[in-house]
Amino acid sequence: MLTKAQIRDLRSLRDRKHRETTGRFAVEGEKLVADLIAEGHAIEELYALESWTPPAGRHALPRRVVVSEEEMGRISHFPTPSPVLAVCVMRREELVPSMLATGRTLALDGVQDPGNVGTLIRVADWFGFACVLLSPDCADPHSPKVIQASMGSFARVPLFRTDLDEALSAAKVPVLGCDLTGESVHELAPQKNVVVVIGSEGRGLTDPVRERLTGRVTIPRIGKAESLNAAVAGAIVCAALAR
Amino acid sequence: MLTKAQIRDLRSLRDRKHRETTGRFAVEGEKLVADLIAEGHAIEELYALESWTPPAGRHALPRRVVVSEEEMGRISHFPTPSPVLAVCVMRREELVPSMLATGRTLALDGVQDPGNVGTLIRVADWFGFACVLLSPDCADPHSPKVIQASMGSFARVPLFRTDLDEALSAAKVPVLGCDLTGESVHELAPQKNVVVVIGSEGRGLTDPVRERLTGRVTIPRIGKAESLNAAVAGAIVCAALAR
Numbered sequence: 001m002l003t004k005a006q007i008r009d010l011r012s013l014r015d016r017k018h019r020e021t022t023g024r025f026a027v028e029g030e031k032l033v034a035d036l037i038a039e040g041h042a043i044e045e046l047y048a049l050e051s052w053t054p055p056a057g058r059h060a061l062p063r064r065v066v067v068s069e070e071e072m073g074r075i076s077h078f079p080t081p082s083p084v085l086a087v088c089v090m091r092r093e094e095l096v097p098s099m100l101a102t103g104r105t106l107a108l109d110g111v112q113d114p115g116n117v118g119t120l121i122r123v124a125d126w127f128g129f130a131c132v133l134l135s136p137d138c139a140d141p142h143s144p145k146v147i148q149a150s151m152g153s154f155a156r157v158p159l160f161r162t163d164l165d166e167a168l169s170a171a172k173v174p175v176l177g178c179d180l181t182g183e184s185v186h187e188l189a190p191q192k193n194v195v196v197v198i199g200s201e202g203r204g205l206t207d208p209v210r211e212r213l214t215g216r217v218t219i220p221r222i223g224k225a226e227s228l229n230a231a232v233a234g235a236i237v238c239a240a241l242a243r
Numbered sequence: 244m245l246t247k248a249q250i251r252d253l254r255s256l257r258d259r260k261h262r263e264t265t266g267r268f269a270v271e272g273e274k275l276v277a278d279l280i281a282e283g284h285a286i287e288e289l290y291a292l293e294s295w296t297p298p299a300g301r302h303a304l305p306r307r308v309v310v311s312e313e314e315m316g317r318i319s320h321f322p323t324p325s326p327v328l329a330v331c332v333m334r335r336e337e338l339v340p341s342m343l344a345t346g347r348t349l350a351l352d353g354v355q356d357p358g359n360v361g362t363l364i365r366v367a368d369w370f371g372f373a374c375v376l377l378s379p380d381c382a383d384p385h386s387p388k389v390i391q392a393s394m395g396s397f398a399r400v401p402l403f404r405t406d407l408d409e410a411l412s413a414a415k416v417p418v419l420g421c422d423l424t425g426e427s428v429h430e431l432a433p434q435k436n437v438v439v440v441i442g443s444e445g446r447g448l449t450d451p452v453r454e455r456l457t458g459r460v461t462i463p464r465i466g467k468a469e470s471l472n473a474a475v476a477g478a479i480v481c482a483a484l485a486r
Contacts, residue, residue, distance in 0.1 A: 115358060119472050128465030153468050186486040222371030222485055225396050229362050232478040235471070239479045242465055243429040 002047075002071050010047070010075040013087070016140050023090045025142035026075075029082045035152035037061065042089035047075060052083040062086070077144040090142060095133070095160040100171040102193050103130035104241065109164055109209045110200035111230055114139040118149025119231035120198065125153035127242040132157055133195075135164045135206075164197070168212035171195050175214050176241075177205050178233050182216025188240045196241065198234040245290075245314050253290070253318040256330070259383050268385035270329045271319060278395035280304065285332035290318060295326040305329070320387040333385060338376070338403040343414040345436050346373035347484065350418075352407055352452045353443035354473055357382040361392020362474035363441065368396035370485040375400055376438075378407045378449075407440070411455035414438050418457050419484075420448050421476050425459025431483045439484065441477040 002010075012018040013026045024044060027033060034055035036043060043062040050066050072081045099105070106124040111117050117139040124132050132141075139146055141159045160167075168175055173193040197213065199205035205213075219228060219236055228236075245253075255261040256269045267287060270276060277298035279286060286305040293309055315324045342348070349367040354360050360382040367375050375384075382389055384402045403410075411418050416436040440456065442448035448456075462471060462479055471479075 119475060122468050122472060123475060125466045125468035126462075126464055126471050128467075149472075151469065156467050185482070219369075219482065220486075221369055223368045224371075224399050225365050225368035226394070228369050228478070229365060229392075229474070231472070232362060232366060232475060235475040236479055236482045239428070239462065239482075243463075 002065070002067060002075070007071070007074055010085070010087070014077050014144070016143065019090070019140070019142050023092070024087055025090060025147075026077060026144065027086045027088055027147055028076060028078060028084070028144070029148070030084055032147065032152055033084045033086045036086055036088065036155050039152075039155045041155045042091075044087045044089055046084060046086050047072070048084040091158070093158060093160070095131075095162050095167060097170040099131060100167065100173060100195060102173065104192065105129060105131055105133060105173075105195045106234070106238065107133040107164055107168065107195055107197040108138045109135050109197055109205050110137045110203070111198060112137070112139055112200055113230070114143055114145035115149045116201065116229065116231040117141060118146040118151075118154070120234050121146070121150040121157055121159065122153040123231070123235045123238050125150075125157045127238045129157065129238070132159050133164060133167055134159060134161050136161055165208040165212060168195065168197075168209065171212070175212055176237070177210065177213040177216050178237050179205060179216040179218055182218040185217050185219050185237055185240045188217055188237075190243050191241050194241055196234065196237055198230055201230050245308075245310060245318070250314070250317055253328075253330070257320050257387070259386065262333070262383070262385050266333045266335070267330055268333060268390075269320060269387065270331055270390055271321060271327070271387070272325045272391070273327055275390065275395055276327045276329045279329055279331065279398050282395075282398050284398045285334075287330045287332055289327060289329050290315070291327040334401070336401060336403070338374075338405050338410060340413040342374060343410065343416060343438060345416065347435065348372060348374055348376060348416075348438045349477070349481065350376040350407055350411065350438055350440040351381045352378050352440055352448050353380045353446070354441060355380070355382055355443055356473070357386055357388035358392045359444065359472065359474040360384060361389040361394075361397070363477050364389070364393040364400055364402065365396040366474070366478045366481050368393075368400045370481045372400065372481070375402050376407060376410055377402060377404050379404055408451040408455060411438065411440075411452065414455070418455055419480070420453065420456040420459050421480050422448060422459040422461055425461040428460050428462050428480055428483045431460055431480075433486050434484050437484055439477065439480055441473055444473050
């Protein structure tokens with residue numbers, strides 16, 4: 001049985017501050033947890049129903065605490081709890097300038113919707129991007145909704161919360177911003193070494209980031225919609241660069 | 244002041260059955276309602292706070308009922324109500340076979356996430372698709388979440404809930420399914436006359452729909468993600484066809 005203090009601690013992982021102070025975050029869902037185990041992600045503890053079966057394979061299993069359905073309902077971050085919740089340890093890698101000297105990088109400049117951030121991490125993973133940079137005002141990549149939308153990609157793609165202006169100033173590769181004007185995405189040559197920057201849903205790219213761009217790319221509109229969803233626009237550009 | 248019966252009726256519009264029986268649905272948000280008025284969409288009534296200012300322009304304004312913040316809180320479908328809620332009349336156009344004889348059409352085969360359905364309607368609008376077909380098991384296009392994600396595009400793009408198998412059997416243009424195998428999207432020639440079919444998030448395309456396809460298109464993977472979000476995959480294919 002879980003103590004009150006344990007339940008309080010696990011529930012507090014819904015809160016960004018508590019995640020950052022303790023360097024831990026929660027991941028729920030059988031598929032997601034199985035992915036984390038397969039990837040060898042650092043897991044502090046698993047909280048699972050009696051009925052939960054660990055994934056097959058030769059992976060080392062973290063310490064497992066059996067909880068009742070009622071306890072899972074209390075610690076889960078979702079209205080419909082899954083049979084397993086993993087408490088994971090945040091990776092604290094430093095972004096080093098050499099990471100922006102080669103390869104493809106996706107940078108998010110104030111993308112605030114957790115669904116968009118998660119979807120873009122998944123897009124970066126699909127198209128083999130080396131890492132994702134997130135400005136401090138992006139949705140927290142360790143929040144439950146981002147993790148859910150990223151479908152396990154958050155554990156595979158290195159993520160760095162960083163001042164984009166500073167990070168991009170050290171980039172040795174072209175820095176391409178998605179914008180309402182610029183070169184058509186259909187004319188874009190595939191690029192192996194590039195940073196793609198996606199702006200926020202409401203206001204697009206910030207001025208300091210605009211000054212770091214070496215080019216701008218746009219998705220020509222044929223119909224009448226005022227804009228495209230940020231994740232959709234980012235995906236179309238990433239697909240064009242990675243073809 | 245609203246009567247109890249009015250509040251009950253407005254709240255019932257959260258419920259798909261009530262929407263379908265009465266042929267009405269609710270739209271909230273200043274921007275969305277302004278778009279509807281500008282598009283000349285049939286609006287039965289507007290429920291607005293005293294403070295709400297109707298959009299500028301020469302559009303005919305529907306009948307307006309002033310409500311208090313407390314009343315708006317009760318009739319709104321969202322935790323944070325907007326200053327205006329429009330009760331709209333559903334369009335009941337019939338899908339006629341000639342609509343699939345020319346132009347670009349997007350067809351959704353069991354896309355269940357309302358965010359994905361709304362985003363795909365917005366994508367269809369951006370790329371000038373003539374209409375969107377939705378199989379009966381798709382998320383309801385008149386649900387609040389779909390409307391929110393479509394950002395006003397739901398009022399511009401004709402939407403048809405229909406049996407896809409039957410509708411596609413009458414198509415006179417190529418029918419292209421998004422799948423895990425098929426021709427690479429990067430090799431796809433732009434097409435002015437085509438139906439693009441997107442399958443559900445979990446199981447992809449259904450068998451009856453597969454049998455109606457004249458081709459399959461896939462998005463080559465470079466990295467490790469298991470799949471792409473359905474809206475993202477659809478957007479990448481629509482962008483390639485409309486370039």
